[in-house]
Amino acid sequence: MSEWETVIGLEVHVELATATKLFCSCVNEFGAEPNTFVCPVCLGLPGSLPVLNERAVEFALRVGEAFHFDVPERSIFHRKNYFYPDMPKDFQTSQYDEPICVGGFLEIDGRRIGIVRAHLEEDTGKTVHVGGGGRIHDATHSLVDYNRAGVPLLEIVSEPDLRSAEEAQRYVEELRATLRAIGVSDVKMEEGSLRIDANVSVRPVGALEYGTRAEIKNLNSLRSLRRAIDHEVARQIARLEAGERVEQETRHWNEDDGQTHSMRSKEEAHDYRYFPEPDLVPIAPTSEMRATVRSSMPELPAARRARLVEQWGIGEHEAAVLVATDGLAEYAEAAVQALTAGTAKDVANWATGELLGFLNETGLSPQVLPLAPDGLAELVALVADATLSRGQAKDVLGEALRDGKRPTAIVADRGLAQVSDESALSAAIDDVLAANADAVSEYRAGDDKVRKKKRGFLMGEAMKALRGQGNPQVLTRLLDQKLDAP
Amino acid sequence: MTGTSALELAASVRTGARRAREVVEEHLGRIDAADAEIHAFNLVLADAAREAADAIDAAVERGDEVGPLAGVPVALKDNMCTRGVPTTCSSRILDGWCPPYDATVVTRLRAAGAVVVGKTNLDEFAMGSSTENSAFGPTRNPHDVTRVPGGSSGGSAAAVAAGFAPLALGSDTGGSIRQPAALCGVVGVKPTYGVVSRYGLVAFASSLDQIGPFATTVADAALLFEVIAGHDPCDSTSIPGPAPAVRDALDRGVDGLRIGIVDELTDVDGVQREVRDAVLAAAAALEAAGATVERVSVPSTTYGVSAYYLIAPAEASSNLARYDGVRYGLRVDASDVATMNAATRDVGFGREVKRRIMLGTYALSAGYYDAYYGQAQRVRTLIVRDFERVYETYDALLSPTSPTVAFALGAKTADPLSMYLSDVCTIPTNLAGHPAMSVPFGRHDRLPIGVQVLAPALGESVMFRVARVIESAAPPHTGGAS
């Protein structure tokens, strides 16, 4: 039995976050009432003609910059001809052999993953299947909404450079983070603004040629991407080891049964009859267009991670978490800017801990948090100057996030300020020692075990007397001094 | 019998000498009297025309600016979208469809004060050269009702020839304005590709289609041309900047111009001797007016028809895919969507449309693209280069518009190729994207002959000047229905 190597290439469809559709001025927005964002162009009415959205071109050029693509002097649109009711013209206007971006790459964990191309195309409408539990095969009929028809898509096609489901996931994560950072898409898989098809094959380790691949569709989350690849790899290996062949085909991932299913239908093989779209003219990105895009590129996630590790002294993982969550790194950076005491590392700790927990729990984004970044800076300072213990700070942050109150205001309202004043603490300890003379004697006479126990008891009594607000470090130091005094 | 020209009508309406309503009634009366026999119109918009005319009259009374076509009746080929008014392309598949928007040319006509009197018959989806391929029956030639008016804009040509409207719009993909203009004895213009917006023109072959005017005189055609020409941001292939000005130059004559007679389009098999003689007589008239006229060769134009019948059907097969019974128009029900699409298209499309869809689908299909569609696009380059070379020496070119005068109804319906060859003289300019127009010049057998004037891209100004001189030299009784 041989060892097998997995080979994966991904086709990622990204809906661009333009205000309007690719070829008409209809609103590009998810979730509206059906057939309310339509016009003669995106309905494919007779006589209508497309006009290309300049922002979609700009976004494609941004993607070109972000992933080191070559942008050819000229790119054009073709018509991809096939009949389907979600496609108003019964052809899709798409770039074909002259796309806007060619030959790019992205790096994951130091490995370079090639990207063959990125090309512009229009999205289709959305179909609802009626009857049969909403599945296409058992439906009695279907209903079409064309709000999505004509929404700009950028299809980003990787080389078959990915070697595992985990690596495929890392690739998508990095792609998403970068696309979000450059502001071209909201990359929400659950809303379909980022959709993935996976080309999967296996080959014996050491083989130079690729195996026959299957294209897997309907991958609606990173989890299904991983599961589907793992399942498909196992299926292909099982076939090959049983002496069977892998068919080149399209397979549909079924989240419920955890398997991929062949989509082969009785219809003949497709022949898309591509030809240059006569209603559109070539795109020839000018040096001005490219310079404008280049000068407006934000810091990309990889660069930002490296900078945060370097400047803040935090770990790779922490930096990755900050950058991976939309707006979190920006929030943390604003908080660091506002710091009066404490360190950037403290900010990162809170941001990737309690703050991220709160975001995940509530589904809020950092931009709309009731607590502004300088509020977090305030909290860090309160801990740094020992006004609050870490435990107290956690409570205060929770309240601040829920109610939008400033941490200093909460501390004042609740009378929470930590007692660090040595004379106050010293007096409290003296009272406790006087009231518990037995325990003091036992401590002084006892072995280590007894000493530890009695010390803990006395510490607790002192803290109780201070209503929990004594600075624990100072309190411990003073108590030890007094107990060990001759 | 057409009476007053559009220029004169507009002038009299603008000054209040005539009421638009009266002009419109006069034309509606003619339609009423004669269109049952001619069948130029799919739909006459009598009430809407009266309303529009009244509005113009009211504006004139108020002293408002009413536009250069004030009160002039205009007929529209029924493949141009009119908001809320059926637009059928003479096809069953669009029967009853009312577009929710106006074509750009329609908007421009209205803004210029024109009164749309109806939608004219055509070969289904503009595919044909005789207007016999209409789901609603053929249009007849006003000069001889046993003969075809040409096509595909036969309804618009016949409407102008019959005096139903002094002006009409047609669309020209391979000669669909010029050939019927020739056969009906009126002026027909195919502008430079990109000069007139295609927005709202139901597409046949997108890289070839162009809207243009029909008129009884060259000056009227120039007037209508200027109203519809000009950049439109809704059409990506629309040429930016101002359109060629033609009216100012109209009477500058041809003194000093160099004009070529295209051998390959004039001495070709199937061109009637009388048609050829008319071209030579028109050339002589130009020479007499001070132009230099020579014979020229544009060799690649001989491949025009072959290249055209690969490119146009290919684009059409894609453009006509959308008639699938889902969103508008006809649906023939079936148990699944693919069968419904096929049944709808089988019932909804006529023979010629199916023939071209099949031809175009084949020309684009895997394994044939390079030999057919791809090769035709390269030949197109050869034709463009050939013309450009000739236009380095010549200001304009001449040829017949149609090889023959109007032929009898039914004469060519059994043989598609013979019908296709009736566009042999007009097709090359569509492939090149250049302007060309047909001017009536004499008759054969009582039937009008058209002479074609060809010009380089954006050369409309010279083209109209040449046409004007030919018109003024035309033998008596050249124009109008007998």
Add this chain to the structure above:
Amino acid sequence: MVHVARLARLGLTDDEIEQLTAELAKILDHAALVSALDTASVPPTAHPVPLQNVLRADTPRPGLDRDEVLAAAPAVEDHRFRVPRILGEAP
């Protein structure tokens, strides 16, 4: 021809197929004139007018009224275009 008819979604009868086959053969014979030319060094012309970068500002404009749009449809349900069952997934 049957394959081409299927690609073009035309439900043609056998008679129609037979007749079209003969007609198209004749037309394609004529087209062979073009196929025979040596054009190896000639680029294709897709557009008669050489324009480029015709772009539109990304500014939304109101679309069509939904009732008007749906009124044109052969069948409507739940404000959507209704179609008979679809036998296969989109390619």
